[in-house]
Amino acid sequence: MNTRVRFAPSPTGPLHIGGLRTALFNYLYAKKKAGTFILRIEDTDQNRYVEGSENYIQEALEWCGMDPDEGPKNGGAFGPYRQSERKDIYAKHIQDLLRNGAAYYAFDSAERLNKERKEAEKKGETFKYGHQNRLRFKNSLTLTEEETAKALEDDFVIRLKIESDQTVIVEDIIRGVVRVKTDTLDDKILMKSDGLPTYHFANVVDDHLMKITCVIRGEEWLPSLPMHKLIYTAFGWETPEFMHLPLILKTVGKGKLSKRDGDRDGYPVFPLKWGKETQGFKEMGFLPIGMVNYLALLGWNEGTEKEVYSLKELEKAFSTKGVQKGSARFDYEKAKWVNQQQLQNMSIEEIYSLSRTKEILSPFEKNKHLSLIKLVKKRLNTLNDIKGELAFIKSIHPYDKKVIDKVEDKNPKTILEQIKKTLIKYDEDDLFKEQMMSWSKKNGVSIGLLMQTFRLALVGKLTGPDIFEVCSVLGKEVSLKRINDLIEHLNFKQIL
């Protein structure tokens, strides 16, 4: 049987990295088994629908290199892939459950139920609409056929009728067998009064109809798995396999990773930007594989010491055996390290081919772009680091006072004049460097002092790439000007 898995997000905003990791594990599982990766949009809650989310999800997946085989954009033989477009399908299927007694109509108002809930809460109990009390309420179990028909003219919901005193046995690939007593379950709503299905119902129907072989989703769904199993059973359908992924927790403190954590600590929790305020991994200068590789490591490992993977390598190496049971904390430092490793594995040309790189390099002359990347590549953790590393090209002022102090009383002008003279005379970078080195040796000027003075002139501070390479990238003209500027600055200081 062909392996088919699905990623089924709700379009309620940008895709969180927790969701993205679920997508990734679905994708990897599919690739590993040469199966089909499906995107299904679960837009059954119209109140929470956010414009642009679906597009965001699709773009995020594409950016990661995980374009779905089937989905709203790419089509497929099992569509439509938006649940809002499958209303008729749900309407037809709910009739089957109504007919065989697995589901029933319920007419209680939301107010009535809220009241019950509050009263139960007062007594320290949890209100459940189920076998204990369903006969107390207004539903097709307690009403006559005639009364029911009449009540159907107004709002109604359809509930799953869960039999008491039974044990549901479900199996999760990474957790094993889970047993739950039906007495602890309630008669979940399958169809809402707006005529749309709840997640639970739509999910089961679609997974069956789309021939999903393995349901891979977040751990938050584990508690409702027994109920889902009951729906499969009510239909007489075979259940797919299930795999519930551990959650991603905050870096520090309690609870799930949230957007607020990212805002507070300055790291992204979304792949792409959302609106003007929220930056994504892409905008922060991450490579898609940098982010994806880190996400894969968060909750999975191959059992070896390998940590840096290409997408293809992940596809090959992935196995459900290596999926973790416990939840993991998000660690931005490690994410940056993974990205750095990926970046260093790329050639200058590959780095240049990225749109984010071109964006960052746009203020500089095009014919210098490649040599600029070459200059700073080794120093990059993210693409965005290019900006900071190249800041000296635009401006080097003010000079770092500490360096001025250090160099000031050590004949900097003699050194600068010598650099100038040599730079004018020699056109070849290597030769220039060689000449300067031998000059410093001959005249008892320490190499350190020479370099620092030179660096002060060209960069204005003590950090940065190799100073001769910097000189070469800046060009003779600019370099000479900067040396003259520093000489003037020192003269001016002397007068004072």
Place this chain on the structure above:
RNA sequence: GGCCCGUUCGUCUAUCGGUUAGGACGUUAGGUUUUCAUCCUAGAAAGAGGGGUUCGACUCCCCUACGGGCUACCA
């Protein structure tokens, strides 16, 4: 509260009854480098607690603690 899931260095993790409990991020100390970064070397750092089972338990079982999730006409 009830139900479900989980728990190895600060963090991500290896270990599938017998190991000096390994690796990575971070951190500390050295080294390389004109500087910073990179890179290299070394160090500190862990089996939640208590009971079993066993010749032997991080590994299997139970309890407790802690963490997480669910408990909506949200997903």
